[in-house]
Amino acid sequence: MTFFIFLWWFGTPLRATIAATRQISITKDAMTPLSDLWHIGVDAVGGDTSVRQSLRTQPITPPDRIIAVGKAATAMARAAASLFPDTPVLIVTKDGHADGAPSHAQVIEAAHPVPNAASLIAGEALRDTVQGCETDAHLLMLVSGGASALAEVLEGDLTLEDLAQRTQAKLASGADIHQINAMRRGLSRIKGGKLLSAFRGAKVTTLAISDVEGDSLGVIGSGIGDAPKNAAFVHDARIVASNAIARTAIAQAAGADLRSNAETLYDDVSTLAPRIAAHLKTAASGLHILGGEPTVILPENPGRGGRNMMLALRLAREIAGRDDLRILVAGTDGSDGPTDAAGAVVDGKTWDASGQDAIEAAAPYDWLAARDALLKPGPTGTNVMDLLIAHKR
Numbered sequence: 001m002t003f004f005i006f007l008w009w010f011g012t013p014l015r016a017t018i019a020a021t022r023q024i025s026i027t028k029d030a031m032t033p034l035s036d037l038w039h040i041g042v043d044a045v046g047g048d049t050s051v052r053q054s055l056r057t058q059p060i061t062p063p064d065r066i067i068a069v070g071k072a073a074t075a076m077a078r079a080a081a082s083l084f085p086d087t088p089v090l091i092v093t094k095d096g097h098a099d100g101a102p103s104h105a106q107v108i109e110a111a112h113p114v115p116n117a118a119s120l121i122a123g124e125a126l127r128d129t130v131q132g133c134e135t136d137a138h139l140l141m142l143v144s145g146g147a148s149a150l151a152e153v154l155e156g157d158l159t160l161e162d163l164a165q166r167t168q169a170k171l172a173s174g175a176d177i178h179q180i181n182a183m184r185r186g187l188s189r190i191k192g193g194k195l196l197s198a199f200r201g202a203k204v205t206t207l208a209i210s211d212v213e214g215d216s217l218g219v220i221g222s223g224i225g226d227a228p229k230n231a232a233f234v235h236d237a238r239i240v241a242s243n244a245i246a247r248t249a250i251a252q253a254a255g256a257d258l259r260s261n262a263e264t265l266y267d268d269v270s271t272l273a274p275r276i277a278a279h280l281k282t283a284a285s286g287l288h289i290l291g292g293e294p295t296v297i298l299p300e301n302p303g304r305g306g307r308n309m310m311l312a313l314r315l316a317r318e319i320a321g322r323d324d325l326r327i328l329v330a331g332t333d334g335s336d337g338p339t340d341a342a343g344a345v346v347d348g349k350t351w352d353a354s355g356q357d358a359i360e361a362a363a364p365y366d367w368l369a370a371r372d373a374l375l376k377p378g379p380t381g382t383n384v385m386d387l388l389i390a391h392k393r
Helices: 013-021 031-044 047-057 073-083 117-131 160-172 177-187 243-257 269-282 307-318 355-360 364-370
Strands: 065-069 089-094 106-110 138-143 203-209 234-241 258-265 286-292 325-331 343-347 386-392
Touching: 031 243, 031 325, 031 386, 047 073, 047 203, 047 234, 065 073, 065 117, 073 089, 073 138, 089 117, 106 117, 117 160, 160 177, 243 258, 243 286, 243 386, 258 386, 269 286, 269 307, 269 325, 269 386, 307 325, 307 343, 307 355, 307 364, 307 386, 343 364, 355 364
Parallel strands: 065 089, 065 138, 089 106, 138 203, 203 234, 258 286
Antiparallel strands: 286 386, 325 343, 325 386
């Protein structure tokens, strides 16, 4: 089975309240609290919560059309539809992520991280919807990570096979999201502001959940919700959720136990694991939070897993034999590669020598599953890159 990687503003009073009401002690039993803390972070950046709060604190005129695209599209669309129940909705999301969609919405599910035929159908549906807006129309765009693969209209004579091969090669090379999305923009008729170049209406409001370093609308979803240069319409763009918001919610819940909080998970897992472990071994006791998106360079015939599982496996090797460290590494969208796990939780007892074969084969899933180390929350309705939460006694 093919192994894929998908590359990986501070909180409002509501998010602070969520964290405060779920504040827990992490000093007695580290296992359950790490997953609880991860859920607190994810809850703070949920698609439904983030969109609903943005539209209530900064109201907009009722839109004529709603488009939601990305892994968090269903949750985002659900919030918007509850406020604008009479507005037509188009949702484009990942396979298996459509549960809870508004009953009147048109829903297209497609593959991620490598596009499939449904991705091309979704791309045409997006373009038709944008082109079909009237001259005085207001379009609400809801964008989240994953949009790059889920919807596409290809340039020139490019085929779906061309796109799939180039995507797979780029993913396997260890390229980061900026490099991958630069490639995607060059092959696309709807990325980098090109989709909205077909808009003839009066206003576009774009609400985005950021899954990229720097929270740039031009990078999220390869710029599918960005406006073209010299756009004739008014463009109101907002980042409504990010990795920083998720980490802040966790930090608030940790309270006095917090020791560090940084967005530094930006390197290959083979480099990150020893660096993170070395820091934790000498760090003060308490909670340490990291965010970002590691990368993985894959062998020719990789096994099953994802970047978070690979990092967790390598960290297990680095902290083997220690009784004072437990580490959770997981994707905030609830999945890691093409698997049903978001990542894993490891400690000093997880590792044994057989793990080396799993590292070399890029096959962490089965190895971690055999040790009951996988985290399987299911789709979360958001996507703000990855979280690493470590507790040191």
